[in-house]
Amino acid sequence: MNGAPARAFVNARLVDPASGIDSPGAVLVEDGVIKDLGPRLFADGVPDGIEATDCGGLVLAPGLIDMRVTLHETGETHKENLHTASQAAIAGGVTTMAVIPAPNQAIETPAQVEYLISRGRETGLTDLRPYGSITRGAKGETLTEMGLLSEAGAVGFTEGHKALADADTMRRALSYSTRFGLPLMQHPEEPSLAAGGQINEGEISTRLGLKGIPVAAEVIVIERDLRLLELTGGRYHVAHVTTAAGIGAIRAAKDRGLPVTCDTAPPYFGLNETSVGDYRTFAKLSPPLRTESDRQAVVAGLEDGTIDAIASDHLPQDPDSKRLPFAQAEPGAIGLETLLPLTLELYHGGTLSLGQALARVTCAPARILGLQAGRLAKGAPADFVLIELDAPWIIREADLGSKSKNTLFDGRPVQGRCRATVFRGRTVFSQDA
Amino acid sequence: MSAPAANTRFAPRHILGTEGLSPEDITSLLDAADGYVDLNRSRQKKGDKLSGLTLINLFFEISTRTQTSFEMAAKRLGADVINMSVATSSIYKGESLIDTAMTLNAMRPDVLVVRHPHSGAVELLAQKMACAVINGGDGSHEHPTQALLDALTIRRRKGAIGGLIVTICGDIAHSRVARSNIHLLTTMGARVRVVGPPTLIPPMIERMGVEVYYDMAEGLRDADIVMMLRLQLERMHGTYVPSLRENFHFYGLDEEKLAAAKPDALIMHPGPINRGVEIDTSVADDIDRSVIAEQVEMGVAVRMACLEAVTAVPPEDGGS
Numbered sequence: 001m002n003g004a005p006a007r008a009f010v011n012a013r014l015v016d017p018a019s020g021i022d023s024p025g026a027v028l029v030e031d032g033v034i035k036d037l038g039p040r041l042f043a044d045g046v047p048d049g050i051e052a053t054d055c056g057g058l059v060l061a062p063g064l065i066d067m068r069v070t071l072h073e074t075g076e077t078h079k080e081n082l083h084t085a086s087q088a089a090i091a092g093g094v095t096t097m098a099v100i101p102a103p104n105q106a107i108e109t110p111a112q113v114e115y116l117i118s119r120g121r122e123t124g125l126t127d128l129r130p131y132g133s134i135t136r137g138a139k140g141e142t143l144t145e146m147g148l149l150s151e152a153g154a155v156g157f158t159e160g161h162k163a164l165a166d167a168d169t170m171r172r173a174l175s176y177s178t179r180f181g182l183p184l185m186q187h188p189e190e191p192s193l194a195a196g197g198q199i200n201e202g203e204i205s206t207r208l209g210l211k212g213i214p215v216a217a218e219v220i221v222i223e224r225d226l227r228l229l230e231l232t233g234g235r236y237h238v239a240h241v242t243t244a245a246g247i248g249a250i251r252a253a254k255d256r257g258l259p260v261t262c263d264t265a266p267p268y269f270g271l272n273e274t275s276v277g278d279y280r281t282f283a284k285l286s287p288p289l290r291t292e293s294d295r296q297a298v299v300a301g302l303e304d305g306t307i308d309a310i311a312s313d314h315l316p317q318d319p320d321s322k323r324l325p326f327a328q329a330e331p332g333a334i335g336l337e338t339l340l341p342l343t344l345e346l347y348h349g350g351t352l353s354l355g356q357a358l359a360r361v362t363c364a365p366a367r368i369l370g371l372q373a374g375r376l377a378k379g380a381p382a383d384f385v386l387i388e389l390d391a392p393w394i395i396r397e398a399d400l401g402s403k404s405k406n407t408l409f410d411g412r413p414v415q416g417r418c419r420a421t422v423f424r425g426r427t428v429f430s431q432d433a
Numbered sequence: 434m435s436a437p438a439a440n441t442r443f444a445p446r447h448i449l450g451t452e453g454l455s456p457e458d459i460t461s462l463l464d465a466a467d468g469y470v471d472l473n474r475s476r477q478k479k480g481d482k483l484s485g486l487t488l489i490n491l492f493f494e495i496s497t498r499t500q501t502s503f504e505m506a507a508k509r510l511g512a513d514v515i516n517m518s519v520a521t522s523s524i525y526k527g528e529s530l531i532d533t534a535m536t537l538n539a540m541r542p543d544v545l546v547v548r549h550p551h552s553g554a555v556e557l558l559a560q561k562m563a564c565a566v567i568n569g570g571d572g573s574h575e576h577p578t579q580a581l582l583d584a585l586t587i588r589r590r591k592g593a594i595g596g597l598i599v600t601i602c603g604d605i606a607h608s609r610v611a612r613s614n615i616h617l618l619t620t621m622g623a624r625v626r627v628v629g630p631p632t633l634i635p636p637m638i639e640r641m642g643v644e645v646y647y648d649m650a651e652g653l654r655d656a657d658i659v660m661m662l663r664l665q666l667e668r669m670h671g672t673y674v675p676s677l678r679e680n681f682h683f684y685g686l687d688e689e690k691l692a693a694a695k696p697d698a699l700i701m702h703p704g705p706i707n708r709g710v711e712i713d714t715s716v717a718d719d720i721d722r723s724v725i726a727e728q729v730e731m732g733v734a735v736r737m738a739c740l741e742a743v744t745a746v747p748p749e750d751g752g753s
Binding site: 195196201202203205206207208209210212214278279320323324325326327328 | 529531551612670
């Protein structure tokens with residue numbers, strides 16, 4: 001593939017959530033793919049002609065697959081561009097970025113999909129995998145050419161940062177997409193209930209005099225779509241679930257055997273609505289941060305497997321979009337570089353095993369999006385991350401590679417750090433302890 | 434001029450809200466304001482405590498009484514006053530709030546009074562200003578000088594605030610006056626009730642220490658103070674009440690509903706009043722019970738006290 005010489009990664013702790021492997025071992029990489037791996041590989045030493053890298057006992061896990069990244073590559077490039085996003089990604093161990101349309105944009109032609117894929121290929125740092133929009137112009141009316149988008153390489157369909165609100169359009173989208181086997185990813189928020197809403201509806205919105213977004217806005221869309229899914233078949237994925245009610249609806253649907261999956265993002269299990277404090281616009285997200293009991297429900301959903309995956313929801317915003325009165329500020333936070341340590345909080349905190357935690361950002365999104373990456377297996381892409389599992393560090397806004405610095409986690413002490421990122425067999429990022 | 438002893442005086446850097454003020458802070462401001470009421474009633478009104486200082490009134494929403502009241506208060510204390518309203522400011526030329534703040538800051542005013550349609554905007558602006566900032570009303574959040582002037586009116590009429598039953602009626606959801614009053618009155622030990630249609634009572638407001646009533650007669654029972662609020666139609670997107678007629682039927686203050694309150698209950702309204710919408714003319718003009726004009730008078734005194742408080746310590750010494 002890339003003609004690179006064979007490389008051996010020895011003295012690693014191999015952790016592959018897909019197969020359940022967790023043991024000391026080595027990996028042999030050739031032509032960008034994993035040729036061999038296992039506990040006994042190179043037990044007698046690495047043969048001549050193969051470049052050996054001693055992993056020093058670090059965890060070697062599949063590179064992270066971030067299911068939801070906003071790039072701004074074709075629009076507001078002052079907020080982020082492919083170069084800065086890629087640097088942030090590899091610094092965080094992310095080797096696949098699934099790209100959603102930026103706010104008020106659509107990915108609606110096969111050419112756009114091909115363009116993004118090839119731009120990613122040019123960087124040689126990560127695999128870019130765009131979604132296609134469900135409707136033209138993301139206007140919620142006319143379906144895009146889903147089949148052609150799928151052939152061009154789209155991994156799923158989504159309206160991006162807004163919900164597909166019209167029930168009949170959703171029904172037809174689900175129905176039509178069954179033909180191509182790709183998931184429809186919904187932003188679960190009923191627009192009429194959320195109109196003008198700034199934060200979670202409750203005591204804090206009342207105190208601050210900000211219009212709230214009720215929990216019902218999320219669960220109404222999820223429950224409606226699940227009814228439609230029952231009619232149509234197809235594959236339905238709920239992006240960033242944030243509420244106990246929404247998770248409950250998905251849990252019940254999974255119990256009934258419906259083809260539904262879902263994810264959440266670190267702010268929704270790592271923080272709650274109190275982060276808004278006195279109008280802190282960095283804490284303005286869509287969907288909004290919820291109550292502590294909802295946060296606990298998200299953790300429980302991750303624990304029992306109702307929530308399949310964790311995405312970063314990376315949405316860069318520059319200071320001019322955030323240093324505004326709360327109602328005028330743009331929603332969103334960056335997250336590529338902090339996805340790994342925040343996901344590992346679930347492991348260090350005892351909620352998930354290491355394999356379960358890493359599964360949420362590797363093999364689970366790979367399964368949902370139909371990707372070959374996300375696992376350590378012969379023939380899989382040689383995308384992996386070396387993790388110093390217990391390394392304590394503090395997230396500092398200024399240290400992050402994104403062009404925009406709108407992180408919610410500035411100053412947060414975390415444990416577990418990406419020491420090296422390998423993409424298609426090449427070390428694209430490394431950082432010493 | 435009568436003023437409280439300097440050692441008890443409340444001297445904050447800004448006055449952005451009533452939330453978080455202590456009973457002592459509030460009492461200090463009300464005591465000082467009380468002194469200014471007498472001054473304002475005398476023929477020679479002009480003082481010099483703020484002589485040489487400059488106040489800017491920066492109003493992003495139209496206002497008659499608040500802006501005039503601040504201007505009068507500042508001039509009576511000897512300050513120079515500049516009025517900036519949104520129609521003449523650069524906001525229409527695309528300048529951001531922060532840039533406006535930086536520009537005004539560079540002119541070195543001493544006090545900035547700000548009204549803004551968005552909740553939290555005044556606090557944001559205050560972070561960038563070296564001078565004192567007084568919140569003249571931000572969105573649906575706070576309007577602290579209104580609550581203070583209401584408190585002064587109540588205290589002068591009833592002697593004390595603690596123990597009174599205060600019923601606030603109407604559009605609670607969109608009202609900054611309601612929020613500032615709830616914080617202040619509960620801090621001072623009053624029992625606060627809110628009354629309105631369920632669509633205009635914001636969620637979980639009972640967590641702010643108030644009792645919620647949807648029936649006006651019940652909410653007014655034995656009330657000492659009846660505070661009426663205007664329907665803030667400009668902040669409503671969609672239907673909150675089906676018609677003004679229906680709203681008046683259930684939530685307009687008239688003699689019949691008022692009968693549930695104590696016979697000596699005071700009727701208050703932050704203005705501007707909409708006769709026949711939230712209050713009946715006969716009630717609004719009831720000289721025995723309506724203190725609406727007195728509220729306006731107290732407003733000047735309270736704002737004088739607030740201006741004195743925020744300028745008591747120069748910013749260099751007051752820290753930033």
